[in-house]
Amino acid sequence: DGGITQSPKYLFRKEGQNVTLSCEQNLNHDAMYWYRQDPGQGLRLIYYSHIVNDFQKGDIAEGYSVSREKKESFPLTVTSAQKNPTAFYLCASRLTAGQGWDTEAFFGQGTRLTVV
Amino acid sequence: GNSVTQMEGPVTLSEEAFLTINCTYTATGYPSLFWYVQYPGEGLQLLLKATKADDKGSNKGFEATYRKETTSFHLEKGSVQVSDSAVYFCALTVNRDDKIIFGKGTRLHILP
Secondary structure, eight states: OOOEEEEOSEEEEOTTOOEEEEEEEOSOOSEEEEEEEOTTOOEEEEEEEEETTEEEEOTTOTTEEEOOSBTTBOOEEEOTTOSOOOEEEEEEEEOOHHHHTTOOOEEOOOEEEEEO | OOEEEEOOSOEEEETTOOEEEOEEEEOSSOOEEEEEEEOTTSOEEEEEEEOSTTOEEEETTEEEEOBTTTTBOOEEESSOOGGGOEEEEEEEEOTTOOOOEEOOOEEEEEEO
16 A cells, blocks of 8 residues: 555654654655644644755754755654754655646655654 | 635534535735644644635535635535544745745534
8 A cells, every 4th residue: 555654653862862753655656744733723834845965944844954865765853953952753645746746745754853 | 935824713603504614815926725633632634725816625524626716725514523623724835945834723622
């Protein structure tokens, strides 16, 4: 079955540590996204990518980094520079606007990151 | 710029009540419109969509009609169930832009 998988489901980070959240998709989608969701809040875009080896900052990129070395994978690193990283992180993928701008996004199940 | 505005929550209804969640948009060109649903502790999943004016999207008893004249895409359901309790997001996409524009979400509580 095609889908998008995030891991781990729960992640605990100590102060000053970098952590990496995994996102893998087998939907053959070129576009991938990372969002942050705080309790009772909407989605805020961290980074997005529309092709391998290229990505763009979203609205809250500070303290985060990404890579896109393979079409299927778009890992997110939460660095120690991110002062308030406790949140629910969601990864999504879809066709690019050029391929199908009217198509929907598919989301992973999310990773809940907690600073301890 | 492109934007989506949806009604503030939370919305609390009794089971079998009629539901409307308002969504209006601003977009350059002709957007595609979506409703996503998020159940507790999960990611978002597509509920329904409409890609051109006057289209009606429907799924699981929910409906929404793409109204170009009022730039709206209101979500409706005739008789809600406790299992409909979730957060609902209205969203749009436009040609030549890979970003997805989301509303802030509306939390729905259905009481038995």
